[in-house]
Amino acid sequence: xKAMILKGISPIEREPLELMDLPLPTPGPxxxxxxxxxxxxxxxxxxxxxxxxxxxxxxxxxxxxxxRVEGLGSGVARFxxxxxxxxxxxxxxxxxxxxxxxxxxxxxxEFKGTGYHANGGYAEYTVISEDFAYPIPDRFSDSEAAPLxxxxxxxYRDLRLSGxxxxxxxxxxxxxxxxxxxxxxxxxxxxxxxxxxxxxxxxNLAKKLGAVWAGSPEDEPPKKLNCAIDFTPVGETVPNAxxxxxxxxxxxxxxxxxxxxxxxxxxxxxxxxxxxIKSVANITRKDxxxxxxxxxxxxxxxxxxxxxLEEANxxxxxxxxxxxQGAGVLRMPD
Ligand SMILES: [Zn+2]
Ligand SMILES: [Zn+2]
Numbered sequence: 001x002k003a004m005i006l007k008g009i010s011p012i013e014r015e016p017l018e019l020m021d022l023p024l025p026t027p028g029p030x031x032x033x034x035x036x037x038x039x040x041x042x043x044x045x046x047x048x049x050x051x052x053x054x055x056x057x058x059x060x061x062x063x064x065x066x067x068r069v070e071g072l073g074s075g076v077a078r079f080x081x082x083x084x085x086x087x088x089x090x091x092x093x094x095x096x097x098x099x100x101x102x103x104x105x106x107x108x109x110e111f112k113g114t115g116y117h118a119n120g121g122y123a124e125y126t127v128i129s130e131d132f133a134y135p136i137p138d139r140f141s142d143s144e145a146a147p148l149x150x151x152x153x154x155x156y157r158d159l160r161l162s163g164x165x166x167x168x169x170x171x172x173x174x175x176x177x178x179x180x181x182x183x184x185x186x187x188x189x190x191x192x193x194x195x196x197x198x199x200x201x202x203x204n205l206a207k208k209l210g211a212v213w214a215g216s217p218e219d220e221p222p223k224k225l226n227c228a229i230d231f232t233p234v235g236e237t238v239p240n241a242x243x244x245x246x247x248x249x250x251x252x253x254x255x256x257x258x259x260x261x262x263x264x265x266x267x268x269x270x271x272x273x274x275x276x277i278k279s280v281a282n283i284t285r286k287d288x289x290x291x292x293x294x295x296x297x298x299x300x301x302x303x304x305x306x307x308x309l310e311e312a313n314x315x316x317x318x319x320x321x322x323x324x325q326g327a328g329v330l331r332m333p334d
Pocket of ligand 2: 093095098101105110
């Protein structure tokens with residue numbers, strides 16, 4: 001099978017992903033072999049490639065996978081040949097520890113990420129435990145479904161953890177793949193959205209999708225924010241967001257790594273008045289399942305730009321430069 005392989009940490013500008021032929025993976029007990037149709041491109045891949053989140057090497061990246069079941073390991077009961085399924089960032093968790101038992105499998109010490117510890121979807125085939133695959137609602141095309149699996153599912157977790165309530169004000173810092181889905185869910189929940197991004201194109205898309213205001217990260221919005229979600233890879237956003245947060249408001253930092261440090265925070269100005277900062281780590285299967293149903297109900301149709309598998313380096317560079325509108329998706333050769 002064809003796959004884009006990462007063999008070593010490198011800046012994306014050096015085009016480190018190599019197109020190679022790999023043997024077809026064999027599904028073990030309770031695993032399914034999946035013929036990948038499309039795989040979404042996520043900012044986390046940049047963190048892996050550039051060493052902020054070093055993966056197991058060599059690795060096939062990619063954790064927004066949509067494909068069809070093409071082989072069954074022994075004991076598979078949930079899926080049949082030909083079923084359309086999705087695979088997300090959570091590849092496995094132990095199922096036995098305190099975190100897993102309390103519904104926080106995202107924090108499991110044995111948590112494994114797709115395209116991080118285990119080979120992912122920048123390839124024609126992959127394998128996954130049937131317990132970590134999700135049926136895809138019919139109303140989505142393969143490409144539309146891919147970004148729902150990470151950008152969407154984690155965005156949904158971000159919204160839940162932000163504590164936002166109906167009718168409240170929500171700020172979104174950065175407007176990439178995840179934020180452009182979050183804005184649609186929050187609109188459905190009756191929230192008032194304020195979007196902060198340097199890109200004029202992203203500001204226009206934000207308003208088109210329901211934001212009442214869009215400006216730069218340093219701008220003063222017309223209202224204080226009950227909750228804010230920071231999707232940006234830079235540390236400076238944290239004080240910017242805290243500055244425009246309402247008393248008792250919460251800032252959720254939604255990224256897995258920041259490229260640089262958060263600047264020192266003036267406690268009296270930025271944190272006092274019971275403001276909170278919370279991070280989000282990984283997702284649970286429940287997040288992915290609940291979000292796929294919600295997305296079909298609303299419905300959320302992500303803006304998608306399609307590319308070929310071989311163009312993965314280019315797409316990731318465009319993503320780093322903030323030049324992808326909505327979500328980038330790689331389509332496998334037929
Ligand atoms: Zn992701
Ligand atoms: Zn566990």
